[in-house]
Amino acid sequence: MSGTTTADITAGRAGTPDKGALRALLPVLGAHRAMTVRTFGAALVDQAALVVLVTLAAHTVGVAVLERHPPPAGTVVVLLALVLLRSLATWREMDLSHDLAYRVLAELRVRVFDGLARSAPARIAGRRSGDLASAALGDVEALEFFYAHAVAQLLASGAVFTSGAVVLGFVDPWLLGAVLPAAALLVLAPLLDGRGRAARGARTREAAAALSAETVETVDGLRELLAFGALERRRERLRGFGGELGDAQRAEHSWEAGAAAVRDLLVVGAVVGVVAAAAHTVSGPWAPAAMALALGCLAPVADSAAALGQAGGLRAAAARVGAAIGARAGAPEPTRPVPLPAGPLGVRLRGVRFDYGGTEVLAGVDLVVRPGETVALVGASGAGKSTLAHLLARFWDPGEGVVELLDASGTAIDVRRVADADLRGAVAVVGQDAPLFHGTLADNLRLAAPDAPDGRVREVAELCGIGHLVSGLAVGERGATLSGGQRARVALGRALLTSPRILVLDETTANLDAAGEAELAAALGASPGASDRTTVVIAHRPSTIRRADRIAVLSNGRVVETGTWHDLTTRPGLFTTLLTRTP
Known part of the structure; x- marks a missing residue:
């Protein structure tokens, strides 16, 4: 399978995240250089103002106590100005830093969505929607x-x-000698514990993602849980997942509390060292000022050490976000796209092979569907029919072989050379469970044709037998207010509204009764451009298969039989065997 690999899908979801996960997300600040510089400037003024304020205040107190002189008016003014400056700088730094953070997070959310969209459906295969929501929202x-x-x-x-260290070095090297070891240990401690912090953070993020997935799944299935009396059992499962998250959070916070206590001990040790050094080397009012300067320089280091510690626990979130952003495309855009010719298009597959992480599904498919032809693709469950549909729509690229579009003259164009927008306009795939979105029925029909006029929308709705529903009907999330048959009609109408030249129907009518299936078949035949449209029908029902111009039978990853209904039913073969198994 080309494109996204299993490693991509699971990146950042297990084990200890790479220590460069956070660093890899720093370049996103490049688009916000001016605000980053302003934030740094505000933080610098904030911290510097605090150091100067405590130093000057300590000197003023020293003068008042030791020399019994009241502070000069100018000193008082400067102190008040520093208090005001510090207050404004603190407010400004918090305002700018959070503004910057929220702008970056907004950009990251878009990049995560782009990564998921670029690598779908391979990346989201097997992943629960709550887990994806956790990566797209919670981790960001x-x-x-x-x-x-x-x-x-x-x-x-x-x-x-x-x-501050430079100033201390000039004032008294002994004071600097008392501060430097504490500062080094403060910075070194979170770095040495980086792997442990990352592991604890990963456990918390994994537990949060699991709880999110379980919660979303529970909400989606509330009707079934109530109907089968399974709600209490599900509630117990949620309690279990919540307990695991609580345990992970407690372990992480307990360790952080211990780390904070260690930082406090280091600061106290530095205080003792500074007092001892100042007592022997500095005298007069400058002694308390020197001590305040030393400790004032150490305070931001202690805060930064705490920030480093908390950031270490975010490596798991950063790894998951980075994996989503950097996900490789299952079907990358061509660098030099080739325009599609006008008129009807057919399909040709030559030696197509495809596997899901080592499990081969298609083992050399050869098939031609002529422009305007309707071909039914049949086979046992798991034969690879839906995989072929996904390859035709280029959700993935084959591991070997080629999928081509044919014009009426027989000229072939590899789908990998066609721009994505052109391919989406030419090929439409309608699955059995095509998702619908919260909004009106008309909004759902217009998904791929947002500018379609009301008259055209109503015409397609009438063709698909939902014309009486189109006026203002609100569709619940995932089409909850519609029946399975109605959802199938909407999905087909959505595809027809784009006037595709190639239509792939993957068990689209499975939720319809025989009468509903016949109605949709008639609608397909009566829709504009039906005579030129190429249709690939994946189905099990004999009534659906029989309407096709030709039938292709898929088995063991290859097309083993082709022919008309009459050809295949009048001779023994796999097709007749499949028909006898069909209820």
Whole structure:
């Protein structure tokens, strides 16, 4: 299988995330350079103002106590100005940092969605919708702390500590000697524990994703759970998942509390060292000022160490977001697309092979569907019929072989050379369970043709037997207000509204009775362009198969029989065997 691999699908979802996961998301700040610089500037002023304020305040108190002089009016004014500056800088830094973070998160959400869309359906195969929601929303939201607090704060803390250390070195090297070991240990501690923090964070994110998936699945299936009396059992499952999340969060927060206690001990040790050094080397009012300067420089380092620790726990979220953003396309866009010719189009598959992570489904399919022809694709369940439908729509690319579009003259164009928008306009796939979205019925019909006029929408709705529903009917989420047959009619109408040149029907009429199936077959025949439209029908019902111009039988990953209904039913073969098994 080309494109997205199993490793891509599971990236960031198990084990300890790569330590570069957060660093890999830093380039997203490149689009917000000006705001990042302003945020750093506000953080720098905030932290520097605090250091200057506590230093000057300590000197003022020292003068008042030791020399019994009231502070000069100018000093008081400066202190008040520093308090005001610090207040404004703190407010500004918080405003800018959160503004920056929310802008970045908005961009990340779009990139995650683009990654999921680019690699779908391969990437979302087997993944629960709640887990996808957790990656698209919860994991991105968790990174708010990293962008709002960690980046600018670390840069500003480094600048303030470096400047303060230089001043301390000139004032008294012994004070610097008391501060440097504590600062080094504060920074080193979260780095040394980075792997453990990442593992604990990964456990929390995995538990949150599992609970989200379980919750979404439970809400979707409430009617069935109530109908079969399984709600209490499901509630117990939710309690279990909630308990696992609670255990993970408690373990993470308990460790963070211990790390905070260690940071406090390091700061206290630095205080003792600073006091001891100042007692022997600095005298007069400058002694408390020097101690305040030393500790003032250390405070931002302690805050940054706490931020580093919390950021380490976000590596799992960053890894999941990064995996979604960087997901490889299952069917990448061509660099030099070829335009499609006008007129009817057919399909040709030559030596097509395809596997799902090592399990071969198609083992060399050869098939030609001529322009305007209707071909029924039949076979036992699991024979690869739906996989062929996905290849025709280029949801994936074959591992080997080629899928081509044929014009009336027989000229072939590899679908990998066709622009995605052109291919979507030419080929439409309607599945058995095509999803509907919350909104009106007309909105759902217009999904691929948003500019379709009301008259055209009503015409298609009438053809598909839902004309009486089209006026203002609200469709519940996933089509909950419609029956299975009505959803099938909407899905078909949605495809017909785009006037596709190739229509692939993958068990579309499975939810309809015989009369409803006949009605839709008549609607297909009466729809505009029906005579030129090429149709591939995947079905099990003999009544559906019989309407096709030709039948192709799929078995063991290959087309083993082709012919008309009369040809295949008048001789023994796999097709007649399949018919005898059909209820």
